[in-house]
Amino acid sequence: MVQQVSDAELELMRIIWAKGGRVLYAQIMDELAAAGSRWQKNTVITLLSRLVEKGLLKTNKIGRRNEYAALVTEADYQALQTEKLIKKFYGGNAKGLVSTLIQRDMLTAEDYEELRQFWEEDNKSR
Structure with missing residues (x-):
């Protein structure tokens, strides 16, 4: 069962969905910056970790970078x-x-x- 997410978590999920369901951390930060958001790195990482725990995302390591993939459309x-x-x-x-x-x-x-x-x-x- 997919859990409900906070508004901030939903904002990140919308970025990931808009990018085809797979996105690198750096791309998320770029999208947030383009939208005028000033979220700190630790905040974004915490929110992404929560989304992984809630079963909406999975993480793939690509070298030293993290790719986040949506598990739910x-x-x-x-x-x-x-x-x-x-x-x-x-x-x-x-x-x-x-x-x-x-x-x-x-x-x-x-x-x-x-x-x-x-x-x-x-x-x-x-």
Whole structure:
């Protein structure tokens, strides 16, 4: 079971996913710097170690450098977290989540139309 991650850990995972699921430590630091982050080396190493412990990453040694590889895709992580959210806040009822999105104007008419089309296409393929 994949554990939930902190916002900081998620930021690192997004960098790794954006780079195709495999990245060197130096590339992570470059991406953080480009985004204006001033995280220290020890902070990043600690966060990466936590992600390894949580089963989201594995480490490969390439000479003296560490390569980090995602063990979970971004889509799979999103799906797992969405399932947890629905169970926790809506008692497992996805319709409750959709109702909230509609009632709070978080789902536009365009979003609704795209979802309707997706639903129809998905039902045709089954």
